Amino acid sequence: RKEVEQDPGPFNVPEGATVAFNCTYSNSASQSFFWYRQDCRKEPKLLMSVYSSGNEDGRFTAQLNRASQYISLLIRDSKLSDSATYLCVVLRGSYIPTFGRGTSLIVHP
Amino acid sequence: SQTIHQWPATLVQPVGSPLSLECTVEGTSNPNLYWYRQAAGRGLQLLFYSVGIGQISSEVPQNLSASRPQDRQFILSSKKLLLSDSGFYLCAWSESSGGPQYFGPGTRLTVT
Numbered sequence: 001r002k003e004v005e006q007d008p009g010p011f012n013v014p015e016g017a018t019v020a021f022n023c024t025y026s027n028s029a030s031q032s033f034f035w036y037r038q039d040c041r042k043e044p045k046l047l048m049s050v051y052s053s054g055n056e057d058g059r060f061t062a063q064l065n066r067a068s069q070y071i072s073l074l075i076r077d078s079k080l081s082d083s084a085t086y087l088c089v090v091l092r093g094s095y096i097p098t099f100g101r102g103t104s105l106i107v108h109p
Numbered sequence: 110s111q112t113i114h115q116w117p118a119t120l121v122q123p124v125g126s127p128l129s130l131e132c133t134v135e136g137t138s139n140p141n142l143y144w145y146r147q148a149a150g151r152g153l154q155l156l157f158y159s160v161g162i163g164q165i166s167s168e169v170p171q172n173l174s175a176s177r178p179q180d181r182q183f184i185l186s187s188k189k190l191l192l193s194d195s196g197f198y199l200c201a202w203s204e205s206s207g208g209p210q211y212f213g214p215g216t217r218l219t220v221t
Contacts, residue, residue, distance in 0.1 A: 032207065045212070093205045095141045
C-alpha cells in the first residue's frame with residue numbers, strides 16, 4: 001500500500017456543484033496533514049491545513065478521520081477557477097512530507 | 110514576510126553536462142529546506158531535505174547531490190546529467206518546528 005493515495009480523477013463537475021476528494025494514508029503515526037493546490041506548470045500552493053476537529057475556509061472544508069486514516073477536502077459552489085490538481089500531504093515526524101499524486105478537478109460552465 | 114527564490118526558471122542542458130540550481134529564502138532563519146522533482150504528469154518526488162547548514166538527507170539515491178552552504182541557501186547539483194533528470198525542480202521551505210511547506214516557482218529542466 002502506498003503511503004499516501006489519492007484518486008487521480010479527473011473529477012469533471014459543473015459550476016456551482018459540490019465536490020469532495022479523499023486521501024488515505026498508511027502510517028498511523030502521521031502527525032500533520034495539508035491540502036495543496038497546483039495549477040498546470042506551476043508550483044503547489046498551500047490551500048489549508050487539516051486539523052483534528054475539522055476546519056473551514058470559505059467554500060473549502062477539510063476533515064481528518066484518524067480511525068480510518070483519511071483526510072478529505074470538500075469544495076462547495078465550485079468555480080471555474082477551482083480547476084486544478086489538489087494534492088494531499090502527510091507529515092511523518094515534524095518535517096518529512098509525503099505527497100499524494102494529486103486529484104485533478106475540472107469545473108465546466 | 111517570507112519569500113523563496115529559485116533560478117533559473119527554465120534550463121535546457123545536454124546529456125553529460127553539469128547542473129547547478131540555486132534556491133534562497135528570505136525573511137526567516139534556520140528553515141527546513143527541500144528539493145523535489147516532478148516528472149511530466151507525475152507526483153512530487155522528495156529528493157533532499159536539510160534541517161541545518163551542512164546537514165543534507167537524501168531520500169532517493171541518484172546522480173544528484175545537494176548542499177546548504179548558508180542558512181537560507183540550498184543548491185542542487187549534478188556532475189553529469191541524464192535524460193531521466195528532465196523535470197520540474199521545486200525548492201521548498203518550512204519552519205524549523207515543522208508545519209506546511211512553501212514552494213518556490215520552480216525550474217523546468219530539459220535534458221537533450
